[in-house]
Amino acid sequence: MPVPVSVTNPNGKGLTAAMPSQLPTEGPFARLKRQAEEAATKAELSIKQETYRNPSDTIEHLVPSTSAVATAPGSIEVHHLNFAYPGLDGRPVPGIPPLLRDLSFAIAPGSTCLLLGANGAGKTTFLKVLAGKHMVPEDQVRILGRSPFHDTALTVSGELSYIGGNWQRDIAFAGTSVPLTGDFPASYMIDSIPGVDPERKARLIKVLDIDVSWRMHTVSEGQRRRVQICVGLLKPFKVLLLDEITVDLDVLGRADLMRFLKEECETRGTTIIYATHIFDGLEFWPSHIAYLASGQLRLFPAHEVPELAQGRLLSLVYRLLSEHREAELKVRGPRPVEWDPAREGEVGSFSYAFNNGWVPGTICSSLSTNAVMRT
């Protein structure tokens, strides 16, 4: 039987463009040398700064009041973060700009940050990078002072929690992204997390209005989501990243959850970033608004956003998205509505999807999934 190998880029333009010789590379020894040189320069610089520092110069004087900058550990810190999805050879596809471009910011502990952006702006990608699900250089993202990808204890301990996407798994011989269901009760999932404070567990079950005897194969989408959220919140996180998890919740469930999360930030100084497209009744919630567009992130403290006090968050989002769409249309013009085979493999304006085969034991191609190694 022929092996199902699919070559979907016959012209190979993307591959040719990604010739290794054209890309800057750095081996382990070159990296060590560079790091040593950087450390030496930094040490030299800090000695100079120590010598000439004005005693009244504190960090508060140096940072603009419009940012949520914090230098204390416990914050989310991002330094010149660039991120592009890799092509077939694991490197960024030449000619396609990175999805996240030179982002630098910090979020102080206790912040509740609402992440806004159009479909495809990169919110999920951004949250996954912060959650350590995509590898970026260690110094570009620091959560609680540590690299979320490299320091796996951060997620294992529950200090950093990410809840997003559908609750699903890739299962051999069944397929990718299979909803996590089975004929077992909700309590089976909830009790499977070790070392949980029983009081916190009971409180979450109450807030999320979960019946622990729900059978997971018969629950509705919203009920399954409640169990997923409960499991994600059981450990007392310090940083929580939420990717549109309230979409299936009814109005009451959503309001209760958002109140619980706000309280967590106020009482325990935790930090939350929450990406959503549902804005009604959320005006009370954010301490910051983050807006992602064209690979750039803009961060506003809530008191600088009059629409929040006026209860008009939806109209703010509407305005931001329309302005961005108009600006984008001016630059690239309308999208073509008809398939043009001449553009196959073209790099820059169109990137053909590479298909590297089929997931072993399943009938799904490996292309269709947005799954990452760490789920």
Ligand SMILES: Nc1ncnc2c1ncn2[C@@H]1O[C@H](COP(=O)(O)OP(=O)(O)OP(=O)(O)O)[C@@H](O)[C@H]1O
């Ligand atoms: N696995 C992937 N490989 C290559 N490109 C991807 C992958 N996943 C997402 N992208 C690209 O990254 C862009 C941003 O996707 P992302 O899911 O981060 O956007 P988003 O802001 O969360 O969108 P939405 O509001 O629709 O959820 C998309 O336009 C898509 O083209």
